[in-house]
Each structure stands twice: as C-alpha cells, then as structure tokens.
C-alpha cells in the first residue's frame with residue numbers, strides 16, 4: 001500500500017517539482033524525479049480521474065515520509081523564494097491564581113499579526129550553534145528563526161534552547177493541511193499568519209513585566225473580595241451561632257420558668273394540703289375540747305343529779321325496807337325446811353314440760369343430785385325439787401346435749417328458769433336493788449340495816465351450787481370456765497351416781 005502513497009512533490013535536478021508542473025509527456029517513469037525523503041525514483045501518476053500525484057516507482061522500496069518531506073521542503077522554498085513570512089499575533093499573556101486557586105489573566109496584543117511580511121534576506125539550513133532552524137530571515141537589524149512544522153514540531157527541549165538564546169522564533173504549523181494540495185494552496189497555508197505562532201519573542205517577556213502590576217492588582221482585588229467574603233461568611237456564621245445560642249438560652253430560660261412555676265404550684269398545693277391538715281387538726285382538737293367539756297359538763301350534771309337524788313333519798317324509809325326485806329328472807333329461810341317434798345309440780349307449764357322430758361329420758365327415779373339438799377335450796381321460795389328438775393331436764397341435761405359438749409352460763413340457766421316461771425324470790429331481788437342503790441349513793445356504810453343485806457345470798461349462788469352437785473354425782477363433767485359461767489359435758493344416765 002505504501003507504494004500508492006500520494007506524493008505531491010518530487011525532486012529533479014535538486015529542485016522541488018510539484019506534480020502539476022509536469023507535462024503529459026513526463027508522466028510515469030519519464031518524470032525523472034526522486035523521492036524527497038528516500039531519493040528513490042518516483043513515477044508521476046497522471047490519470048484522468050483522481051488528482052495527479054507521485055508515487056514510489058514500482059519495484060522500489062517505498063519510504064513513509066516522502067509526502068511530508070516534500071511539503072516541508074516546498075514550504076521552506078516558498079519562503080526563500082518570496083522573501084516573505086507570516087507574522088503571528090504577538091500577545092503578552094500573564095496568568096496568576098488567587099487565594100481560591102482561580103486563574104486570572106492579563107493580556108496585551110503587542111502586534112496583531114499579518115500574512116505576508118516582506119523580509120530583507122532569508123537563509124536556508126543555516127546553523128546557529130546547537131540550533132539548526134529551517135530558515136533564518138532578517139528584517140532590518142532583527143533576525144527571526146522560522147520553523148516549518150509538518151510532522152516534527154518544536155519540542156520542550158528545543159524551545160528551552162531557543163529561549164535561552166533569546167532569539168525571536170516563529171513556527172508555522174502545517175501539520176493538518178491536505179497532503180495532495182497544489183502549490184497555490186500550499187502558499188495560502190504557508191503565509192496565513194493564523195497558522196504561525198511565536199516560539200520566542202523578547203517583547204513578550206517585557207510586556208508581561210508591564211502586565212504584572214495590573215495582574216497583581218487584580219489578584220489583590222480578588223483576594224480582598226475573597227477575604228471579605230470569608231469575613232462576611234464568618235460573621236454570618238458567628239451571627240448564626242449567636243442566634244442559636246440566644247434561642248438555646250431562651251428555651252432554657254422558658255424551661256426553667258415552667259419548672260419554677262410548676263414547683264411554685266406544687267409548693268402552693270403542698271401548703272394548701274398542710275393548711276387543710278392543720279385546720280382539720282385544729283377542728284379535731286376543738287371538737288375534742290368541746291367533747292371533753294361536754295363530758296365534763298355531763299359528769300357535772302350527773303354529779304348534780306346524783307347529789308340531788310342522794311339528798312332526796314329517804315334514808316329512814318330505806319332502812320325500814322332493808323330491815324323488812326332481811327326479816328322476810330330470814331322467814332323464807334326458816335320456813336324452807338318445812339316445805340313438803342311434793343312429787344307434783346305446782347306450775348302448769350313446768351309440769352307439762354317436765355313430765356314429757358322425764359318420759360323421754362326414760363328415768364326410773366328422780367336423780368340423787370336433785371334430791372340432795374343444798375344450802376341455798378330455800379332461795380326460790382318453791383320446793384327445791386321442782387326448780388332443780390326444771391334446771392336439770394329442761395335446761396342443763398337434755399337428750400340432745402348428751403350427744404355433744406355443752407356449754408351454758410349460770411345466768412342462762414337462771415334465765416331459762418325464769419321462762420318456766422321460777423323467778424328468784426321477790427325479797428332477794430328487792431334486797432339486791434336496794435343494795436345497789438345504797439352503793440350508788442354511797443350510803444351503804446351509813447346504815448347497819450342496809451349493810452345487813454349484803455349477808456343475803458344471790459340467786460345465782462343457788463344455781464352454781466346445784467351445778468356443782470351435778471358434777472359431784474357424775475352427771476356432768478365441769479370444765480374450767482370463767483366466773484359465773486359453766487362449761488360442761490353431760491354424761492349418760494348409766495354413769496350417774
């Protein structure tokens with residue numbers, strides 16, 4: 001394929017020849033040209049369809065750079081022939097960064113550039129020490145190095161060398177032009193100042209120095225703006241922090257205020273409760289005092305009443321009654337020995353119940369305990385056998401009570417006896433009432449007749465004595481009990497004595 005590389009320029013007699021300069025007679029191998037790069041013969045391809053071009057002759061070993069070397073040589077030759085160069089835009093540009101790293105630029109156009117600058121002289125392939133520029137042109141006193149770049153551009157190392165020499169240098173960039181161009185087209189490109197640029201120009205540095213203060217100013221301004229913005233931002237942040245702190249303080253104060261109010265309310269409630277408690281206590285004490293006063297007044301009234309009643313007592317009458325009752329009891333006592341031991345019961349209800357119970361108990365004879373006489377047999381004013389039978393059968397000892405432990409108080413027995421019609425004798429009852437009255441009014445000690453009543457027995461004693469007899473005859477088993485109360489277990493009739 002390389003054979004078909006389209007080469008626009010060939011060399012004939014050490015002169016560059018463009019394909020368009022050949023006549024039809026010089027087509028093919030008759031062109032007499034060699035490759036500008038490798039110097040091997042070229043053939044002129046001059047067909048009717050595509051633009052004419054050179055190519056390495058068939059059978060030769062083609063190079064890769066024939067096209068570009070030809071264009072490069074032709075461009076240099078054009079400049080040398082015309083004694084003209086493009087003057088590129090000469091511009092000083094200075095850049096610097098501000099404190100935020102943004103790039104600021106100051107620039108000045110020193111020379112706007114133009115296409116064809118006539119020069120006094122041009123030298124091709126002239127060596128300057130270690131530099132070998134394509135051309136050196138002179139313009140008055142000024143020498144300008146010209147580099148034409150098709151494939152080889154000035155690299156950093158070469159640029160440094162050029163700069164260190166401080167010699168003006170331009171480069172014409174032909175890297176992207178069409179490879180099959182005509183000489184006319186090439187000339188347009190070569191002298192187009194927009195294709196050229198300054199590699200070195202001392203004026204640039206001088207102008208840059210002039211720009212430096214302005215750039216400095218610009219940077220300072222920018223930095224100042226940045227600093228101001230920073231300050232403003234910090235101030236704003238500070239303001240926000242303060243605002244936040246104020247809000248915090250406000251909320252905290254509100255919280256404390258609420259807490260304080262709550263505490264006050266609770267304190268008030270506590271005080272109110274305490275006050276209520278105190279008042280309740282005061283009322284209670286007042287009520288207590290009032291109650292005590294009332295009680296004292298009541299005691300006083302009772303004392304008064306007691307004293308009045310005591311004054312109204314007819315002591316003479318009481319003494320007389322006491323003597324009469326005592327005498328009456330003495331008579332009952334004396335007579336009791338003469339009461340007939342009747343087997344018949346005088347009280348209808350007692351008779352009825354006892355007859356029935358005796359029948360139920362299936363008793364053959366009156367129990368010995370009933371028949372036994374005791375000290376107080378006389379007290380009820382009826383035959384002792386009767387009241388004892390009532391006590392035994394109707395109250396103390398029944399079929400039911402045999403089945404289980406039984407308990408009864410002496411007073412209860414006395415009460416049951418009352419239900420059957422056996423009241424303790426009236427005289428003893430009245431004597432006891434009189435004694436109680438005398439004791440109540442503290443006059444007992446004042447009269448021997450009243451004191452004598454204390455010698456008379458109580459009806460309860462008779463019952464207690466009788467119950468004791470029942471135990472003696474193994475009819476019951478007495479249990480330990482309180483005074484005036486009895487607890488006992490009835491025993492079956494076959495164990496009686």
Ligand SMILES: [Zn+2]
Nearest residue numbers: 035038063066
């Ligand atoms: Zn070649």
